[in-house]
Amino acid sequence: EMLIYLDIDIVVGRDINSFLNYARKRYNYGATYDHEQHNDVGNSSSSNSVTKVGVDEKESRIYLFEDMNMPLHGGITLVERGSSEYCLEKWRSEQDKNPKQAYDQVALLHIWNQNQSGDTKCRVVQMKRTKKNLVFPTEGKMRTLMETGRSFPTFVHVTNNQRAGKIPDDVQNEFYSKVLELTDQERNSISS
DSSP states (O other), X not given: OEEEEXXXXXXXXXXXXXXXXXXXXXXOTTOOBOTTTEEETTEESSOSSOOXXXXXXXXXXXEEEOOSSSSOEEEEEEEETTTSHXXXXXXXXXXXXXXXXXOHHHHHHHHHHHHHTTOOSEEEEEEOOOTTTEEOOOHHHHHHHHHHOOOOOSEEEOOTTTGGGGSOHHHHHHHHHHHTTOOHHHHHXXXX
16 A cells, blocks of 8 residues: 655645656555665666565665755655555654754655665655656746646645745735636635
């Protein structure tokens, strides 16, 4: 069973199934791996195929997007029930060790650095951020997306405590009304 955690300030802008299919194909999300046979996502030391094994194997995985300023962004986390628990516990433990650095991003960075140093019992899979799957919009990006009429990205992360304060309310209201395909009645009930 696959699960997705989303921060509260993330809006889903399109059918999430297309993203899940992308994550399955590109990052083998949903597969568990035999740690002895696979060194990295999709790369087998013995062949080009990926071998699925039981969830009780040695390696735990979590999947996160790359961030704008750090290797990982914790606002969207993909996990696999039964095989991601070790990574999630490690992430929580890193946060507990450093209570003065209360940010989950700092704890995530510690785990990422451990991964880069060879600790692979918890494999952190970095998913590339594209305009199609994740945007951190500015006022200009919101206006461009609305004007072009193209489909919206799968995930739109405004970051309530930073970017949202820099984008006028009327632009945000119009943008989210379009992303969420709100009716006039729904729009009016929100703005009143």
